[in-house]
Amino acid sequence: MQQLPFPLAEEPDAQTAEIGRLLFAGETEFLKGVVAMSGLPPADRIEVCFAGRSNVGKSSLINALTGRKGLARASNTPGRTQEINFFTVGTRHYLVDLPGYGYANAPVAVVAKWQKLLKQYLSGRQTLRRAFVLIDARHGVKPVDEEILSLMDSSALAFQVVLTKTDKIKTSERDAVLAQVRGALAKHPAAFPEIILTSSEKGEGIATLRAVIATLV
Numbered sequence: 001m002q003q004l005p006f007p008l009a010e011e012p013d014a015q016t017a018e019i020g021r022l023l024f025a026g027e028t029e030f031l032k033g034v035v036a037m038s039g040l041p042p043a044d045r046i047e048v049c050f051a052g053r054s055n056v057g058k059s060s061l062i063n064a065l066t067g068r069k070g071l072a073r074a075s076n077t078p079g080r081t082q083e084i085n086f087f088t089v090g091t092r093h094y095l096v097d098l099p100g101y102g103y104a105n106a107p108v109a110v111v112a113k114w115q116k117l118l119k120q121y122l123s124g125r126q127t128l129r130r131a132f133v134l135i136d137a138r139h140g141v142k143p144v145d146e147e148i149l150s151l152m153d154s155s156a157l158a159f160q161v162v163l164t165k166t167d168k169i170k171t172s173e174r175d176a177v178l179a180q181v182r183g184a185l186a187k188h189p190a191a192f193p194e195i196i197l198t199s200s201e202k203g204e205g206i207a208t209l210r211a212v213i214a215t216l217v
Helices: 014-025 058-066 108-124 143-154 171-185 206-214
Strands: 028-034 046-052 084-089 093-097 128-136 159-164
Touching: 014 206, 046 058, 058 084, 058 093, 058 159, 058 206, 084 108, 108 128, 108 143, 128 143, 143 171, 159 171
Parallel strands: 046 093, 046 128, 128 159
Antiparallel strands: 028 084, 084 093
16 A cells, blocks of 8 residues: 555554653743743753644643643734743753744734744754644645745754644544645655644644654654
């Protein structure tokens, strides 16, 4: 049987799942919010970042990963969070929450400032191992997502797509969404060749994502 491009990430074996569980079972704390490259914490640990457009479920996913309901706070006002937020995970990892994108009402100058900061961060952070780009499983890749995917390409940073809210679509609809996402990713050389399906509400894919993060070197 022919292997599909961008297959779904397999569930980890018991040993790898335990490595992921232990990483996120330790202390996870908010460290700081950064608005300029000069404010970045020391690049002294493995780092992963999360990007996603408004209402994709980024805060919920980070909270599910860490088991801390109030760690990442979702704003009711799109565009309110305009900082790169750093969280410490144990003693060897940073988890980084990037500002949401896709705010049509944001002033042009604000958008330009954040695009510049994100590009500097994505291309200039030596300890950044992978970016996870969150895509709503109900909608697939939208034009606004293409902008961040292209930014990842130009930054030469490997990114992996994480589909969120998979509990909100029927199984019969999933194949069509996956086909659309795979077609979009085929245009992006920086795309990591596996997709992770998640549901923060049901816990689907959380162990897989934890294991992926814990085994990055």
